[in-house]
Amino acid sequence: MKKFINAPEAVLAEALSGIAAAHPGLKVDVENKVISRGARRSGKVALVSGGGSGHEPLHGGFVGEGMLDAACPGEVFTSPVPGQMVAAAQAVDGGAGVLFIVKNYTGDVLNFRMAAELAAEEGIAVETALVDDDVAVQNSTWTAGRRGTGATVFVEKIAGALAEQGAGLAAVAEIAKRVNAASRSFAVALTACTTPASGKPGFDLPEDEMEVGVGIHGEPGRRREKLRPAREIVATALDAILADQPLTAGDETIVMVNGLGGTPLIELYVVFHEIAAAFADKGVVIARNLVGNYVTSLDMAGVSLTVCKADADMLSLWDAPVNTPALRWGV
Amino acid sequence: MKKFINAPEAVLAEALSGIAAAHPGLKVDVENKVISRGARRSGKVALVSGGGSGHEPLHGGFVGEGMLDAACPGEVFTSPVPGQMVAAAQAVDGGAGVLFIVKNYTGDVLNFRMAAELAAEEGIAVETALVDDDVAVQNSTWTAGRRGTGATVFVEKIAGALAEQGAGLAAVAEIAKRVNAASRSFAVALTACTTPASGKPGFDLPEDEMEVGVGIHGEPGRRREKLRPAREIVATALDAILADQPLTAGDETIVMVNGLGGTPLIELYVVFHEIAAAFADKGVVIARNLVGNYVTSLDMAGVSLTVCKADADMLSLWDAPVNTPALRWGV
C-alpha cells in the first residue's frame, strides 16, 4: 500500500489535526470527531452532515458560512457513530433546530436515526434530509435503495444558503429534499481504490476495462465493460440520468463533473466538454457547474456526473455567498 | 492506458473547450490556445504565464481578477510555442506592459525568450520572472538549474495582486522575483504518471519504494528509497528545504501541501499535520496555507511541499481578493 500516512489507525485523527491547522476558521473537535463553524448561530437552523472519511473534501470541506454548520467524519468508508452526531448537533444548535443531511447507506441511515432520537431527547429539534441520487442503483425492494453521492454537495450548498438567510427548519428541510429529488448521479471508475485498513485495491480491473455504475466506497460497479472514449462514457451516464429524470429544451441545470480522487483535472474538463456539447444539442441549459474533486473515493480514478434540474430558488441560493475550504464565492 | 479522453491528440483542444464551457467569465481562444480574462485592462500590468498542460489547475485555473491575465497551455508536458505567448500578450496588454512568468525549464525559457523578443518588436513592454524553487535539483553548471514548481502559484497570486492594485511593470516583476527567491519546494512520488501520448507509466516503482525529489513532468526523482511513514517523508522534504533556506522562530511562512494529481486529499491533510507540527516545534509561523491539488503531474500519486518565507507585503498581497477557477476569496 502506497500512502502518505503514518499508520492506518491514525489517519483520521491526524487528518483532522491537519484540517484544524489548515483552516483556523473551523473548530475541530478531534476527540469527538466533529468539524464545525467556530461559533453557534443563535436563531439559525444548523446543518449537520457526516459520513465515512475518504470522500474529502466532503464533508468537512463544506463547513462554513452559507453551507454546513458541522460535519462528523467517520472512519474511512464507515458511517460515523451517533455520539458524534449528537455532539455536533449540540455544538451548533442555535435554538432553531438541526437538519441532518444523510446519504442513503444503511450505516449512515441507522446511525443518524439513533442520533436523531438521542438529540430529540436532549431537546433539540431535528429534521433529516436523505440524499439518494445515484441512478446506477434501482430504488426497489431488491436493494437498500439508491446511494447518496454527488447531489450531497448541491443539497448542502442550497439548503445551507437558505438556512443562512434565516429560514425555519421545515423550509430548510423542504428545500434539501427538493434539491435531492431534482438531482441524479452516475459514476464510472477506471481503477479500484485502496483503503488504509485493507491495504490493497478493492478489485482488479484489466487494463482495457472499466466499472460502470460505481458508488463512492470503492465497491465494484453494476457491470464491467470495455473501456470506451470519453464521449461514449458520458453518453452512457447521461442516458442513465435522463432516463430517470427527463430534461427538455430550456430546462436549467446545475451540473457537477466530479473526480473520484485519482483522475487528472484535464480529463474532467474533457468530460465536461462532452456534457456541454450533449446538453447544447438538447437545448438544456447548464446554468451553473462544478468541475473538480468534490466527493471522492480515496485514490479511485473515476468520474461521477450529477445533474440537478434547478428552479429559480435553487439557482439564486446557489449563487448566495459561501465560505468553506472547498467552495467559496461572494465573500 | 486508462483515461477519460477521446484521443491523445484531442485532449488539449477538448479540455480547453471544457474550460470555456465551465468558466464563462474566462475567454478561451481555442485556436491560439490562450485562456484570458474577458477584457483588456487599460493601464494595468498584465500577467501572462504558461507551460505544458497536465498540471491543472496550473495555469488556466489561475486566470482571473487578482492573478493572471492570460495563460498559454502547451501540449501535455510540452512548453507552449512563442506564437501563443505573443497572442496572449497582445490580447491582454493594457499599455502598461506584460510580465511573463516562466518556470525554469529549457523549453519554457527558450520559447518565452523568443516570445519576449517578438512581443518587444510589436511594441509591448515585457519583463520576465523566472520561477526556480525546486531544491531537489542543485543550481549548478551540472544541471539546467532548479526546476520551477509549486512556487509558481505564490508568484502568480502575489504579483497578480500587486498588478491589480495598479503597480508598474518594474514593481510587479520585482515582487515576483522576490517571492520566487523566498520560496523552496520539494516533492516525493509514490507512482509514475501516464501521458496520453505515451500511454504507459513513465517508470516502474516497486510496491515498497518511492521516488524522492521528483519534478512535475512524470520524470523519476533524484533517488529511489524505501517507502516511509508520512512523518519521515515530511522530515526529508523539510530538511532539503530548510538546508537551502533556513527559518528561525518567529519567521512567517506561506506553506502549500500540493497533491500531484493521484493523492487523496485526506493524505494531504495528514502531511499538513506533520508540517504544522514540525514548524510549531521550531516556532516557525504558518501564516497562510494551501492544501490541495494546485500544480499536478497528471495522475501521479505524490506530494510537493512549498514554503515561502513571507514578508508583510507578501502576506497582505496574498490576502487581496482573487477570483479564478482554482483560487478564490474576497470576492
Added chain:
Amino acid sequence: MDTDLARTWVQAIAAAVDQHKDHLTQLDSAIGDADHGTNMHRGFSAAVTALADYEPDTVGAVLVKTGTTLISTVGGASGPLYGGAFRAIGKALGTPTADTQQVAAALAAGLASIQKLGAAAPGDKTMIDAYAPALAAFQQQADAGADLDTAAVAAADAAEEGMRATTPMQARKGRASYLGARSIGHQDPGATSTALVFRTLAESLAASAESMGAR
C-alpha cells in the same frame, strides 16, 4: 450463564475478530467497502476495555454495556445492528444467571432488534442468514431440555451453515445489494462475523464447563 461467562464471551469475540479481521475485511472488499474487519475490531476492543473494570450484578448488564459500546464506536451498518442486538439481548437478561430458555429468549430479542432496525429478511444475504438459523437451533435444543453448552454448539453449527449459505445468495440489503447479481458467489461478511459470535459463545461455555469439571 453468569456475568463472568458473559464477559468471557465478549472477550472471546474480540479475540476471534482480531484473528479474523483481515478475512472479514477481505470479504467486505469483494461486495462492500472493505471495513467490516476493522469495524468489528474497533468495536469489540472498545467493549473489552469498557468491561475491564465493570462489575455488574446481572448477565444482561454486561451485554447492554457491550451493545452501547458497539453503538458508540463501530459506526457503519454493523455498529447499530450488533450494538442494538447486544443491548436487546442484555435487556432480556436482568438476572445474575440465566438458563438455556432465558438465553434463547434473549437471543430472540437480539434478532428482533436487528430486523426492526435493518428491515432485512432471511435470504437477503445479511447477518440474519447466520443469526436466524442459529437462533432456531438454539431454541430447538432449549425446547428439548438441552443444557446451554449443547444449545450453543448447535447454534454455532447452524450459524456457520447459514453463513456458508449466503454465498449463492443475491444481496437485497446493505451495500452488497448495489452489486445486484454480482453479489452472488461471495460470502457475506456480516454473516461471517455472526458465525464467530455464536462459535465463541459455544467455546466460552465449553471452556467454562471444562474448568468446572477440572475443579
Added chain:
Amino acid sequence: MDTDLARTWVQAIAAAVDQHKDHLTQLDSAIGDADHGTNMHRGFSAAVTALADYEPDTVGAVLVKTGTTLISTVGGASGPLYGGAFRAIGKALGTPTADTQQVAAALAAGLASIQKLGAAAPGDKTMIDAYAPALAAFQQQADAGADLDTAAVAAADAAEEGMRATTPMQARKGRASYLGARSIGHQDPGATSTALVFRTLAESLAASAESMGAR
C-alpha cells in the same frame, strides 16, 4: 542540393520521425517527460504541410520555412533548438543550389544557433553530441573535396556514433540533468532525433543521385 532536395529531406525527416515516434518518446520517458516523439512528429508534419504549396527560389527558403514552422508548432526545448537551427541553416543558403562547402558552412551555422540558444557543450548529453561529430565529419569530407552524398553519409554515420555515445554520459543540460547520475545508461532522445535528421539527409541525397543515374 536544390530546393526539391531540401523539401525531400524535410519530408524524409517527417517520415522517419513518424516511424520512430514511439521510440523517441520512450527514450524521453526514461530521462525526460515522454514527449520528444510527439513533439518532433507535430513539428515536422506541420513543416511538410507548410512546404506543400511553397515554391521558393532558394534552398535556404525551404529550410527557413521549416525552422519557422518548428518554432511555431513544436514547443518544448526541441522546438526552438531545431527551429532555430533550421532557420540558421536556411539563412546560410540563399542560392537556388548549394555545394558541399556551402552546406557544410550552413550546418555549422545550425550548430552555432543551437549552442547559442541552449548553451550546451559536447558531452552534456544533448542533440549536440550527435550534431557536432556529424558536422565535423561532413566538414572533413567537404575539405577533402568529397561530394554531398559522401559527406552526408559520413555525417550520418558520425551522428549515429555520437548518438550512441550519449548513453554513458551524465546529462548536464535539459530535463535529463535533473536526474543527475541516474541519467547515465540512457540514450539521449534529442541526439537520437538528430541522427535521424542526418541519416535522412544522406538517404535523400542517395535517392536523388540514383534517380539521376537512372534517368
